Amino acid sequence: MKSAPSHPSPPKILKGVPIDPALAKIINVMGSDRAQIAIADAMKRAQLTALLTPNDRLRFAVALMQTGGIFEAIGRSIKIQAILHGANGPGASD
Amino acid sequence: MLELDYDYASCVKGSEKVAWKLDDVMPEGARLDFGRPFLPAALSGQGDLPFLSAEERRMLNQITGNAYLNLFGFVAEYVIALTVEHAHAELFGDHDAIRALMRFADEEAKHQALFRRYVEAFRRDFGHECEVLGSAAEIAGVILGKSPIAGMLVTLHLEVMTQAHYVECVKDDTDIEPFFTKLLRFHWLEESQHVRIDALELDKLLSSATPEILGRAFDDYLALIDAFDGLLKTQAEMDGRAIARATGRTFNADQTSQIVAAQHRGYRHSFLVSGMTNPTFLEDFAKISSDAAHRVSHKAKELS
Numbered sequence: 154m155k156s157a158p159s160h161p162s163p164p165k166i167l168k169g170v171p172i173d174p175a176l177a178k179i180i181n182v183m184g185s186d187r188a189q190i191a192i193a194d195a196m197k198r199a200q201l202t203a204l205l206t207p208n209d210r211l212r213f214a215v216a217l218m219q220t221g222g223i224f225e226a227i228g229r230s231i232k233i234q235a236i237l238h239g240a241n242g243p244g245a246s247d
Numbered sequence: 248m249l250e251l252d253y254d255y256a257s258c259v260k261g262s263e264k265v266a267w268k269l270d271d272v273m274p275e276g277a278r279l280d281f282g283r284p285f286l287p288a289a290l291s292g293q294g295d296l297p298f299l300s301a302e303e304r305r306m307l308n309q310i311t312g313n314a315y316l317n318l319f320g321f322v323a324e325y326v327i328a329l330t331v332e333h334a335h336a337e338l339f340g341d342h343d344a345i346r347a348l349m350r351f352a353d354e355e356a357k358h359q360a361l362f363r364r365y366v367e368a369f370r371r372d373f374g375h376e377c378e379v380l381g382s383a384a385e386i387a388g389v390i391l392g393k394s395p396i397a398g399m400l401v402t403l404h405l406e407v408m409t410q411a412h413y414v415e416c417v418k419d420d421t422d423i424e425p426f427f428t429k430l431l432r433f434h435w436l437e438e439s440q441h442v443r444i445d446a447l448e449l450d451k452l453l454s455s456a457t458p459e460i461l462g463r464a465f466d467d468y469l470a471l472i473d474a475f476d477g478l479l480k481t482q483a484e485m486d487g488r489a490i491a492r493a494t495g496r497t498f499n500a501d502q503t504s505q506i507v508a509a510q511h512r513g514y515r516h517s518f519l520v521s522g523m524t525n526p527t528f529l530e531d532f533a534k535i536s537s538d539a540a541h542r543v544s545h546k547a548k549e550l551s
Binding site: 174177178179181182207226227229230233234236237238239 | 332333335336337338339340394395452455456457460
């Protein structure tokens with residue numbers, strides 16, 4: 154397992170496209186390769202193809218948290234960030 | 248949106264530069280000088296109460312000073328919860344933001360401990376019971392239940408207000424109790440970073456806010472101002488009872504009503520109007536929405 158960078162920079166750029174802050178958290182902790190797998194898995198479980206709104210991020214966070222372990226901690230942080238930005242869908246008040 | 252020219256890293260540096268220890272500012276057992284007023288005239292807001300003697304007016308000023316600091320400790324309860332929540336949202340992301348927010352929360356907890364220590368010293372030495380608002384956790388729940396942008400607007404309001412109080416009213420007033428001045432000075436030192444962090448957090452929330460989210464946030468902010476005003480009225484009524492106990496006098500209904508009205512007017516001016524009319528705060532508000540800034544100015548006039 155790759156260790157987390159000591160000073161992860163906020164939203165990273167990949168192929169000229171800004172990465173969503175929610176996904177950047179996973180990449181910061183897990184590294185790009187492992188993050189891609191975890192992101193794809195959570196996106197599939199949340200039935201999402203992109204993170205466009207705070208409610209999308211909330212759904213993604215809830216799905217990620219179900220993985221457990223460090224993903225649960227990352228998911229909880231993404232969930233709180235989504236709620237602060239206006240998410241109010243299922244899971245917001247849990 | 249707010250066009251800020253600082254970042255989280257500079258807030259951390261500023262915080263480290265001015266950091267202080269609780270025991271250095273207010274050692275356990277510190278004594279207050281009850282021969283002096285605690286609050287400057289601009290913040291005590293007693294108006295014209297001709298039926299009080301000079302000594303009784305000073306006692307009312309001290310009662311107000313005690314309530315003033317208790318109110319700071321009171322609001323710190325929700326500010327700590329809010330700041331920790333914002334820090335949690337930054338985990339695994341921006342480390343500078345996490346450090347700035349965690350220091351902010353720690354400093355607020357320290358300020359709360361400082362105000363509690365002060366209120367305890369007051370209770371011990373004033374010699375008469377003074378009621379103060381005590382349901383801080385309940386109020387924190389109300390504020391945290393509102394829109395996150397509204398919560399951050401209220402926090403920014405309170406922080407710019409405390410800055411203005413110290414700089415404009417307390418700093419150069421040599422008549423007021425020196426310990427009270429010292430305490431507010433150390434509070435001001437750390438709060439100056441908090442204002443900047445509030446603005447950074449607010450800016451972040453605004454970056455993705457839809458018109459609906461913003462509309463709800465402005466409504467919530469004004470609703471919280473009204474709720475806060477209700478609390479200030481309750482504190483004013485408590486002060487009315489406290490001054491009667493402290494002076495041993497029985498005020499008639501008209502006199503009691505005048506005392507409560509004067510106290511409420513003073514608290515409104517200090518905690519609500521002075522924040523809502525603060526140029527920095529209004530400027531930020533206008534950048535978000537000129538209509539909302541107009542609503543805030545209108546509300547401030549209504550409360551004046």
